[in-house]
Amino acid sequence: MFSPFALILIPGGYLFLWPLTDRLLRRKDEAVSSLQIGLTALALSVGGLSLAMFWIGLLPGRWLTGLSTLAVVLGGLGIGLALNRRWLRPEAWRAYWKAQWRRLARLDTESLLLWTMIGAALIIYAHAVYYPFIGDDTLSRYGLQAQIIYAEHRIPPEVWGYPPLAPLTFVATWFAAGQANEHLAKLFPVISALGTLGATFLIGRQTMGRRAGLLAATLVALTPMFIRNATLAYTDIPTAFPLTLAVFYALRWWESGRTQDATLSGVLFGIALFTKQSALTWLASLAAVPPLWLLATRRHPYLQRWRRAAIGLAGFLLPAALIAGPWYVRNGLIAGGSNVLPVAGLYHLLGNKTGWPGLIPSLAWPADFGPALAWVYAAGWVIGILRAVRQGREAVRGRQAETPADLLLLGFILPYWLIWWLRFSFEARFLLLILPLMAVWAARPLEWTVGQIGARVRLPRLLWQAAGAALLLGLLLRGGYDRLGGLYRAITHPFASDDERLLYAKGRLYDLILYVRNNLDPERDRLMLMDGRMAYYLRDYDTVVMYPTRLSQLEGFDYLIHSSSIFAIYNARLGWNTSEFYQHVWDPLIFEPVYESGGVHIMRILRTDVPTPEEYEAYREAQEAQGGP
Known part of the structure; x- marks a missing residue:
């Protein structure tokens, strides 16, 4: 029952x-x-709670419960209030939010940018919360892990591989709600998306000023793949949020040298690495910041330069190792050294890469960046790299007086982008981790262009407001076009059941699930699933997820449920199109179709060996006698 x-x-x-x-x-x-305090608190709260739940879940017994999770929250809140009683001052909160409202009400350029981000947030929120889990990876990985942890009240050995922050955050939400509520769990990616916008603004403001920060954050909010993925409960955006904040604090450390800034950067990086393994490339980037600072400032009269760099390096790396390291060590202990870091399946790794167009990634994936915004990102990409090269040259000469912001951003972007381009450019979604930094680069030429237009074109203020609002609205509708349906259905079908919502969103997949639930016996029928998403919905059944290549692998199973990607998987890319299983996938002596939805079949397994020629001949004769083909 839902708890109020x-x-x-x-x-x-x-x-x-x-x-x-x-x-x-x-x-x-x-x-x-x-804003900086709130965003940092958000990232630390999510990371701290999931980390505490992780260690509680590893204790012998079943201690991971709603009460233990609540104890962590109340403990952290109580300590904070005891040390910081002034935080509760109502007058300070009222003054802050009144100031924000006045800023929104001005309807100037900054106000219109803020309203655009609010519009993007509403689209994301409406779609995300209206539907239950619909993301493929959410169903087959993070949601499934959360189901297991929630049911077991611990982290059992079968939960390994992909880092656990997202599943544990889902579980914490379910503990609070009193039930496994997917709609509330999807608040996590929505809040992470808002945090990412705020962190993007902080870096833009730190490096180029407030307006550039707002432009950078708005660019991210208008990017189609950002809006799309913010509704799916994938881990890319929840990883991008702490990573972007980590870069912000790394930039601050360069200027301040404070151990606190380096440590916060390291902690935030650890939280990101506890969310998704793809963040690992940032380890080298953070490690390079103190040596680069030593190189760039060698002609400056800083006291205790080597001590500052050494402490900074420790602050960047040690917290991350302590936070995320145990999870990856556990992976190695459970599944062997080759499985410490989970990677995409071989089918995806052998897929088509972007090739040379990936040198400017936004132009390689214009639909994901938006047809118009792709060129803005491209301009920022080229200009940012050129500025970084110039700053790098000055740093080598020891003449870099100011913070080389573009060089530092390149240090975080380049390793990740290079690995993506060479190995993982079959999907643009992975660029979400560096999208905020790309947007900061793109804000520079965009701000210059807006300034030039404003200086050369004289129009009444009202006309400027109308033109700016129309342009931003058009970009917002274009960026969120494939999520506007969720907003529409939330308004027109607010009381639809979860089954109705899933049938609309997932179609044949959920239709097959309903057939299984209504017609197959969970205590008797053993299922082999070729679609990993189905395991999430069929926890009561004895299931195994597999793409078989031999008929003998079907031994002991009663039904085989095809995947919609069966023809894509069993092709020449993996060589599985010649496998024994695929050669007989429609063999009527081995499989009997019992249900079909949208071309995807549920098959009863009749046998697990190849019939003899005599059996085929007997079958053919029987069919002819019955007038069949």
Whole structure:
């Protein structure tokens, strides 16, 4: 049963470290912005709660419960309030939000950008919360792991591979709600998306000023693949959020040299690595920041330069190792050294890469970046690299007086982009981890262009407002076009059941699930699934997910359920098109179709060996006698 306390407990789980974070950041810098504090608190709260749940879940017994999770939240909140009682001042909160409303009400350029981000957030929220889990990876990985952890009240050995932050965050939400509520669990990617926009703004403001920060954040909010993936509960955006904040604090360390900034950067990187293994490339990037600082400032009269660099390096790397390292060590202990880092399947790795167009990634994937915005990203990409090269040359000469922001951004972008281009450019989604940094680069030429137009074209303020609003609205509708249906259905079908919503969103997949639930016996029928998403819905059944290549692998199973990608998987790319199984996939002496939806079949397994020629001949004669083909 749904608990109304969830309306209090779920926000508490996302922000319980806010008072403590406020005390930590204001201790060194009283002028630190409320946005920076809130975003840092959000990332630390999500990461801290999931990390605590991880260690509780590894204890002998079943200690991972709603009460233990609540104890972590109340403990962190209580310590923070004890150390920072002024955090609760109502007058300060009222003044802050009144100032934000006045900023929105001005309807100037900055206000229109903020309203655009609010519009993107509404589209993301409406679609995400209206539908249950619909993302393929969410169903086959993160949601399935969350189901297991929630049912077991621990982290059993079968939960390994992909990092557990997202599943544990789902579980914490379910504990608060009193049931496995997928709609509430999808608040996690929505909140992570908002956090990513805020972190993008912080870097843009730090490097180029407030307006550039707003432009960078708005670019991200208008990017089609960002809006799309923010609704799917994948881990790319929840990883991009702490990574972007980690870069922000790395930039601050370059200027301040404070151990706190380096440590926060390392902690945030650890949280990202605890969310998705793809963040590992940033390890080398962070490790390079202190040596680069030593190189660039060797002609400057800094005291204790080597000590500052050494402490900074430790702050960048040690927290990340302590936070994420145990998960990957556990992977190695459970599945062997070759499985420490999970990677995409061989079918995907052998797929088509972008090739030379991937040198400017937004132009290689214009639909994902948006036809118009792809060129803005491309301009920023080229200009950012050129500026980084120039700053690198100055750093080598020891003449770089200011923070080489573009060089540092390149240091984070380049290793990740290079691995993506060479190995994983079969999908643009993986670029979400560096999308905020790409947007910061793109904000520079965009800000210059907007400034030039404003200086050369004289129009009444109202006309400028109307033109700007129309342009941003058009870009928003284009960026969110494939998610507007969720907003429409949330308005027109607000009380549709989850079955109705899933049938609309997942079609044949969920139709097959309903057939299995209504017609097959979970205590008697053993199922082989060729679609990993189905395991999420069929936890009560004895299932195995597999793409068989030999008929003998079907031994002991009663039914085989095809995947919609069966013809794509069993092709020459993997060589499986010549396998024994695929040669007999439609053999009527081996399989009997019992149900079909959208071309995908449920097959009863009749036998697991190849029939003899005599059996085929007897079958042919029987069919002819019955007047069949």
